[in-house]
Amino acid sequence: MSHAQETTEDDLAPTQTEGYKVGQSKTVAELAALDQEDESLQRWKQSLGLAATAKSGLPKKVVLKTLFLSSPTLSKEISIDLTQSPEALAKLKKDLITIKEGVEYSVGITFVVENEIVSGLKYLQVVKRSGMKVDKTEAMLGSYGPQETPYTKIFASEESPSGMLARSGSYVVRSRVIDDDQHVWLDFEWGFKLAKEW
Incomplete structure (x- = not known):
């Protein structure tokens, strides 16, 4: 893999909010x-x-359950099980998800917080095509107390690209969940392609 195709740490660095101080834990x-x-x-x-x-x-723990895509044009949301083995997750970079071109869709996650409060949880996502960054999403999830029931967070909807050029290649997405303490709870890559239909 050439260096140009690697997602750099700078790509996934969360933005620091000016004037915001991390609270005492x-x-x-x-x-x-x-x-x-x-x-x-x-x-x-x-x-x-x-x-x-x-x-x-006990130490705080965030257990990521699923990453999902939903759209008004999709009969059933597409869901990725984040509890599967790292080897199975690694295959998702090649086992491409199909996304319909030119439609509104949203990405969301479900997760469980165990033992202690987790603060300043953020979701970061970088999309690359042929090694070039085409999109970055950064969503503040917030602070959560421990509970057995999973939390669900859906990010702002986006419109998928359209046209023959958009459909001609595949896209690599790197998704990361990080907290105020810079602890990374999720970091994996998955792939998608665009098509005329889901």
């Missing part, structure tokens, strides 16, 4: 013990799914 137990009289704080903790009696002590 607190455990679930520490947050649960914070001032019970503070109603707004209680509401914020509830929004993260934290019970007043929450205890953990």
